Amino acid sequence: xxxxxxxxxxxxxxxxxxxxxxxxxxxxxxxxxxxxxxxxxxxxxxxxxxxxxxxxxxxxxxxxxxxxxxxxxxxxxxxxxxxxxxxxxxxxxxxxxxxxxxxxxxxxxxxxxxxxxxxxxxxxxxxxxxxxxxxxxxxxxxxxxxxxxxxxxxxxxxxxxxxxxxxxxxxxxxxxxxxxxxxxxxxxxxxxxxxxxxxxxxxxxxxxxxxxxxxxxxxxxxxxxxxxxxxxxxxxxxxxxxxxxxxxxxxxxxxxxxxxxxxxxxxxxxxxxxxxxxxxxxxxxxxxxxxxxxxxxxxxxxxxxxxxxxxxxxxxxxxxxxxxxxxxxxxxxxx
Amino acid sequence: xxxxxxxxxxxxxxxxxxxxxxxxxxxxxxxxxxxxxxxxxxxxxxxxxxxxxxxxxxxxxxxxxxxxxxxxxxxxxxxxxxxxxxxxxxxxxxxxxxxxxxxxxxxxxxxxxxxxxxxxxxxxxxxxxxxxxxxxxxxxxxxxxxxxxxxxxxxxxxxxxxxxxxxxxxxxxxxxxxxxxxxxxxxxxxxxxxxxxxxxxxxxxxxxxxxxxxxxxxxxxxxxxxxxxxxxxxxxxxxxxxxxxxxxxxxxxxxxxxxxxxxxxxxxxxxxxxxxxxxxxxxxxxxxxxxxxxxxxxxxxxxxxxxxxxxxxxxxxxxxxxxxxxxxxxxxxxxxxxxxxxxxxxxxxxxxxxxxxxxxxxxxxxxxxxxxxxxxxxxxxxxxxxxxxxxxxxxxxxxxxxxxxxxxxxxxxxxxxxxxxxxxxxxxxxxxxxxxxxxxxxxxxxxxxxxxxxxxxxxxxxxxxxxxxxxxxxxxxxxxxxxxxxxxxxxxxxxxxxxxxxxxx
Numbered sequence: 079x080x081x082x083x084x085x086x087x088x089x090x091x092x093x094x095x096x097x098x099x100x101x102x103x104x105x106x107x108x109x110x111x112x113x114x115x116x117x118x119x120x121x122x123x124x125x126x127x128x129x130x131x132x133x134x135x136x137x138x139x140x141x142x143x144x145x146x147x148x149x150x151x152x153x154x155x156x157x158x159x160x161x162x163x164x165x166x167x168x169x170x171x172x173x174x175x176x177x178x179x180x181x182x183x184x185x186x187x188x189x190x191x192x193x194x195x196x197x198x199x200x201x202x203x204x205x206x207x208x209x210x211x212x213x214x215x216x217x218x219x220x221x222x223x224x225x226x227x228x229x230x231x232x233x234x235x236x237x238x239x240x241x242x243x244x245x246x247x248x249x250x251x252x253x254x255x256x257x258x259x260x261x262x263x264x265x266x267x268x269x270x271x272x273x274x275x276x277x278x279x280x281x282x283x284x285x286x287x288x289x290x291x292x293x294x295x296x297x298x299x300x301x302x303x304x305x306x307x308x309x310x311x312x313x314x315x316x317x318x319x320x321x322x323x324x325x326x327x328x329x330x331x332x333x334x335x336x337x338x339x340x341x342x343x344x345x346x347x348x349x350x351x352x353x354x355x356x357x358x359x360x361x362x363x364x365x366x367x368x369x370x371x372x373x374x375x376x377x378x379x380x381x382x383x384x385x386x387x388x389x390x391x392x393x394x395x396x397x398x399x400x401x402x403x404x405x406x407x408x409x410x411x412x413x
Numbered sequence: 414x415x416x417x418x419x420x421x422x423x424x425x426x427x428x429x430x431x432x433x434x435x436x437x438x439x440x441x442x443x444x445x446x447x448x449x450x451x452x453x454x455x456x457x458x459x460x461x462x463x464x465x466x467x468x469x470x471x472x473x474x475x476x477x478x479x480x481x482x483x484x485x486x487x488x489x490x491x492x493x494x495x496x497x498x499x500x501x502x503x504x505x506x507x508x509x510x511x512x513x514x515x516x517x518x519x520x521x522x523x524x525x526x527x528x529x530x531x532x533x534x535x536x537x538x539x540x541x542x543x544x545x546x547x548x549x550x551x552x553x554x555x556x557x558x559x560x561x562x563x564x565x566x567x568x569x570x571x572x573x574x575x576x577x578x579x580x581x582x583x584x585x586x587x588x589x590x591x592x593x594x595x596x597x598x599x600x601x602x603x604x605x606x607x608x609x610x611x612x613x614x615x616x617x618x619x620x621x622x623x624x625x626x627x628x629x630x631x632x633x634x635x636x637x638x639x640x641x642x643x644x645x646x647x648x649x650x651x652x653x654x655x656x657x658x659x660x661x662x663x664x665x666x667x668x669x670x671x672x673x674x675x676x677x678x679x680x681x682x683x684x685x686x687x688x689x690x691x692x693x694x695x696x697x698x699x700x701x702x703x704x705x706x707x708x709x710x711x712x713x714x715x716x717x718x719x720x721x722x723x724x725x726x727x728x729x730x731x732x733x734x735x736x737x738x739x740x741x742x743x744x745x746x747x748x749x750x751x752x753x754x755x756x757x758x759x760x761x762x763x764x765x766x767x768x769x770x771x772x773x774x775x776x777x778x779x780x781x782x783x784x785x786x787x788x789x790x791x792x793x794x795x796x797x798x799x800x801x802x803x804x805x806x807x808x809x810x811x812x813x814x815x816x817x818x819x820x821x822x823x824x825x826x827x828x829x830x831x832x833x834x835x836x837x838x839x840x841x842x843x844x845x846x847x848x849x850x851x852x853x854x855x856x857x858x859x860x861x862x863x864x865x866x867x868x869x870x871x872x873x874x875x876x877x878x879x880x881x882x883x884x885x886x887x888x889x890x891x892x893x894x895x896x897x898x899x900x901x902x903x904x905x906x907x908x909x910x911x912x913x914x915x916x917x918x
Binding site: 089090091092093094276277278279280281282284285288289291292293294295296297298299355356 | 720722741742743745746747752754759760761762763764765766769770774775777778781784785786792796799800804806807808809810811828
């Protein structure tokens with residue numbers, strides 16, 4: 079890439095490669111190709127797969143997790159992580175159930191779910207940005223803390239009897255087979271895609287994730303950006319808690335257990351670097367669809383859940399290793 | 414060489430050593446000889462190639478050409494271990510020791526006495542460590558964790574370690590830079606002991622008083638070349654300074670006439686708990702103010718306080734006559750003060766992001782509407798400033814990490830100019846960049862000053878200070894050691910003020 083020395087300023091073109099070339103080389107396209115393959119395999123494997131209502135049902139496998147994955151993607155790109163998200167769901171859902179006992183109606187329950195999510199996000203944000211704790215440690219702590227509180231409140235009991243108006247948020251359909259949750263998923267995909275890729279705030283997230291020191295030296299208020307991202311992740315966990323509670327119609331302390339790892343899997347499968355600094359929302363959207371298709375397809379074949387998680391794990395490693403394998407075969411060297 | 418000692422006495426000799434990095438020749442055909450029981454002082458400006466030489470001696474860098482001889486036999490140091498087993502150890506300012514281990518463990522790390530089954534013989538380890546510490550007169554308990562020791566004591570541990578591996582050549586790279594006067598005296602005693610034991614010592618220092626006190630021989634480097642070598646008794650301090658700075662100014666600096674504008678920045682009574690004190694200076698529009706000093710004199714620390722990275726404990730900053738409070742870089746940028754850091758890759762550029770995104774990062778409010786990025790305006794701004802700086806790149810969406818050091822620096826400078834600052838602080842703006850980019854940066858600085866921007870330039874390169882500054886301030890140990898107008902600036906004055914030699918004489 080070295081250019082010879084000249085004397086006059088020269089014109090430097092804006093872009094090196096054209097748009098089609100960049101798309102062809104993108105992670106998203108590779109992942110999309112894999113998604114199409116899985117789709118085709120599914121249509122061959124089961125005659126029930128292509129039924130629109132079945133496909134619509136399948137989306138519930140990933141929508142709530144994907145809400146959180148969008149915010150998590152931003153957080154991971156900024157170089158942090160939040161492993162307490164499933165704990166936040168448990169606590170938010172428990173708070174909703176508790177409020178239900180006092181006769182709070184559907185709008186109040188939604189407000190409580192979202193507020194608890196936001197509050198939990200604030201706790202994580204303060205621990206990381208004010209006290210300077212590593213986020214992976216701080217949120218492992220709050221993961222146990224949040225879920226622990228639900229266990230104390232609920233023990234082996236469950237909250238039931240949520241009002242029917244709430245059920246729409248989890249089980250309602252907006253138009254034909256398009257569920258409320260799927261609509262929300264598409265809306266959030268657009269919102270987060272815009273936020274990350276088309277705003278100053280998104281640009282600052284990438285800068286922080288790539289080099290927090292240089293970002294500080296460029297006048298970016300790093301702590302503030304990270305605080306906002308923890309708040310967003312908490313809020314999205316609250317939204318997921320509301321939808322999940324509405325869909326299940328009950329709250330147990332084990333609700334959404336171990337979702338944090340499935341969410342991180344979704345984000346990483348979507349091409350977000352776990353080290354921070356790169357990734358896209360489109361990738362996360364495709365990853366959510368791929369995971370949804372795989373779990374649905376295997377479900378139709380009556381494959382047990384544990385085998386499904388083995389398949390997802392294998393898929394993650396295969397997709398992450400693929401670009402490196404190609405490079406290894408081409409050049410004989412990794413990195 | 415003036416030296417007439419017989420060849421056979423040299424314990425280590427380097428001949429015609431050359432080392433180049435992309436765009437820079439760090440060492441060109443240099444020679445160096447070390448003799449048992451003698452201290453050879455290696456002197457030269459920052460960037461003269463001293464550190465590169467130490468790294469070659471200790472097996473960290475491989476020379477591109479030339480020969481290394483130990484006891485007359487040609488050899489190579491492909492690794493740091495190879496250099497160590499040839500009997501060469503180095504004591505740096507930041508010597509590699511392990512804070513969590515004890516003094517004894519540090520001394521014997523990697524070659525601890527073994528007992529049965531190949532396990533470490535802890536009893537003997539302690540006894541041996543104590544013996545070595547006594548030999549160098551260090552009153553240290555071998556059991557103490559290293560992290561509880563000060564820098565001076567850590568040096569002693571490093572020296573004890575050097576003796577434990579039966580080192581024959583000890584390289585000391587500015588060992589007294591962060592020591593108190595009492596500790597320095599102890600170090601001198603130690604050097605005398607090492608001499609008495611027949612070790613050959615390479616002593617790198619900027620301080621002339623200590624060079625004349627403990628060295629037997631000297632070698633002068635300038636711009637990667639060996640300029641002179643000989644016995645210390647055959648040279649005066651003035652001669653040494655002259656050899657060090659040279660008479661020629663090889664870089665061509667832009668012609669400029671200083672047309673001072675009104676005062677824009679005034680710093681009064683600036684003080685930091687540990688890094689600097691009593692810093693007072695003013696800066697005018699159109700002026701280039703040079704800050705010279707040795708490494709660790711506090712120049713970058715003063716600038717980073719001005720930029721809001723660190724907090725001073727006292728003092729006032731006035732911009733255009735108004736007192737301003739700077740708590741963060743964001744505050745400084747908002748006031749029109751920007752800082753191009755010395756550590757380009759770490760603090761300056763975000764190397765994994767494209768050029769245009771780096772340039773517009775602090776100017777995003779200008780290239781956006783309601784927080785939404787406008788790509789066309791972003792590219793336009795990036796294009797305007799990178800072209801002004803004559804950036805050499807394949808495209809603006811190329812990652813900054815793929816550019817040469819000089820072009821990375823241009824991106825960082827372009828980033829700050831795009832914010833239209835009032836004061837720009839450049840910390841070692843041409844460090845480690847190629848000659849062509851250097852000239853471009855210098856020309857551009859002159860242009861900026863002519864347009865009325867106030868420029869502060871921190872530099873360790875005397876020619877750069879002389880060639881660019883309208884005024885220069887010399888810092889020593891966190892304090893102002895002198896302020897000089899352009900017509901009074903000479904290499905000798907700068908070197909003396911920075912090294913404290915004027916007071917010694």
